[in-house]
Amino acid sequence: MSQNGPKMNEFEASTATEIRMDASRSTSVFLTIYSDFASAEKVWRRFEEYADCYAFQSFDFLDVWYRNIGHRSGVEMQLVVAWGAAAKPLMILPLGIETSKLGRKLVWLGNEVNDYNAPILAPNFGDCVAEGDFSRLWSDILDTLPAHDYVELMRQPKMVGHQINPFTELGLKLNASGTHMTQMSEDFDTYYDEKRTSKAKRQFRSRRKQLNEIGETKYVHPNKVEDIHASIDNLVALKSEALKAIGAPDFLAQPGYLDFYKELSAQSLNEGIGHVSHLEVGGEYAAGNWGLVFKGRFYYLLASYNGPKFGRYAPGLQALVELMRWASEKKATLFDFTIGDEGYKAEWCEIHEDLYDHIQARSLRGVVAQSLTNGFLLAKRTIKQNPKLWALFTKLRAKLANHRDFG
Template sequence: MSDPQGNVSAVEVDIYTELRTAERWWTEFERHAECTVFQRFAWLAAWHNHIGRHQGTTPVIVRGRDPNGEVQFIVPLAIERRGATGWLTWLGAELCDYNAPLLGRNFANGLRTQDFRWLWRAMIGLIRANPDLRFDMIDLDRMPERIGSQRNPFLDLAVLPRTYGAHSATLGLDWNEFFLSKRSSATRKRERRQFKHLAEHGEIRFVQVTRSDEIERSINLLIEQKRRFFARMQVEDIFDRPGYLAFFHDVTTDPRLRDVVHVSRLDVGDSKIATGLGLRHKNCYSLILSSYEDSELARYGPGRAHLQHLLRYAIEHGFEFFDLSIGDAPYKLDWCDIEMKLFGYYEATTLNGRTIVAVKMAIDHAKLLITRMPPPVRRLAKRVLVKILTGCRRAPRAACRNVCLNLARRRRWRRRSARP
């Protein structure tokens, strides 16, 4: 590997494992850094207080400074213990739609691929030099292509594309113009009819919740609505996971996030029929949780009406983008013109880690292959993959061994096929 450029080789890298020691310079840096809303200190600190700490997670905060002592980047990592295996991951990854570093202005612009790889090796070497920070593998997931105006330097590693992406809308300056560009005349006519039926049950009001007691009641309602939805869909209720309820109550009432968190409702008469939790960060509004009452009014599209009020709010308050996060739900495609690709990165540092990485990469390659199949075949292949993964969870050691044996057989077959 060639020597790094001067501005990279001069970076001083240090490691912090206690969040309280990083709070001052982290919060100062995030004010002008390019980052996603999920890498704000208060968000990740709440995750660690309510979830990570009880799982035995150790924060590994990497800070890079220039020769003048100015922070150039922060990489919020963590070491999680899963059984006997140590995983180096993003801090709070399970409750972050996007995982990425915080970058100083123009830090990544002009950064060569070999420069960041050299820097990454320096970070890993510093972490591994600490005997208390041992890990077997690296698993960095849901990394976006860009961080603000900069290309994500982590894409210079040997990343794998994810089979899913995220969607956001470019808002423009005028709500009516934006609305007309996104909805056909037939759709507008149908929605006017639905909203008229809503209005027959009482005055329709878009409510921005600001008082602490009202925020708590609205968040409780949102969670209740989501839990009923999970039950109807027969999927896991994420709020059953330890610490999740406390986390959402914490971040929505934390004074440090007062200008970030946006809790809203759509009321019809005395009924609170739709609720939402959004995050306001720089030029982007992110809707991270929303739901509506499964009542007789559900047929009149309260969720759609609430979303339209939120889009209008974002435009009228000067936001340039509206992020509808990960997933390809049809309603997102109706509003969004930007699809953000996401990437993952695996690396093994021990023999135990190599086995796990081999399994995870095999699964990811299978998922990518399935996305390229014709729809009928794709549905069948997904069902087969789900059965395989279920078997992996029930007998992980046997599954890992079988995957590794199959990979070895495939490599031997390729070598034999390549012989003249």
């Protein structure tokens, strides 16, 4: 293995390694590893324009995540770029190393906020790294990275664009939750008419009429920074209340999360990927949504509504339909409800995909961490995939939350 990589011109990296994939064809893959966003920005942005990838691995998303959330945890950025012929990228792996009580673990950057994690792949990745070769390449990547005890790469889809995720060559286990999405037609009214039952459409119209009787009902896409921030504030406040009510951890209360959503949403004024919107009734905030717009797909990620005042009118559904109409008008062909198996998604989604986890020990300490992690994930998957167990778990969680509130 040579330490002489291809000429990267302005792309300076901390490590350059050559990996010869097939001696008979003289095929080599060169690796470079970047330890900061600024150094990787040019190659990353250029590559994601034509590569197969998800919004969660885009430069803008992870750069904002790191600035507001990632740096607080002390994660060590390990952005791996695999280069093929003519110094053209074949793959980018946005990785990082975190230190915890269980040891040093290799994770996806943005792991706390990403619904999907996957490599960024060149359209010809499979032609350059043949089936069965990725496991060798991955082994060399691990040996090139700084020492770590175990690998924890969670929530991976089987496909990345039209390509098979190369991590499927490694040992993967089914995640506790799947993902759901729907293919939208160019004419949203036609799509809506075919997707919803007559009863559902009547209820929707009736509730909209009732809301209009309370006050003018309109769906708002803020176009000023201060209005975007106000919309985020309202959405996060309502979502935090909803999480506390069911006893779920309020991740939005953690340092940096509010700023993350605000900064990414404000970038939409300059064609960024974050988008916030909300439903107003008589000038009052009734329901809101936050998501990402990336490569013809809308990612539906954060939603909540004012239950005490408007809950009987299903304002969340009213907001969702308006958001889907807007996404269709913006030429999004796929509306992605993202991770989670909530029942309402079945009313919209004809596409379901499983997600997978990869856990791998790299030291004796890592063996312990792997065993504990696998045990926890198995228990979580067992509970979530059993309706009776899940119902019991959520009921107990809510009771504990109420006990804390009134105890």
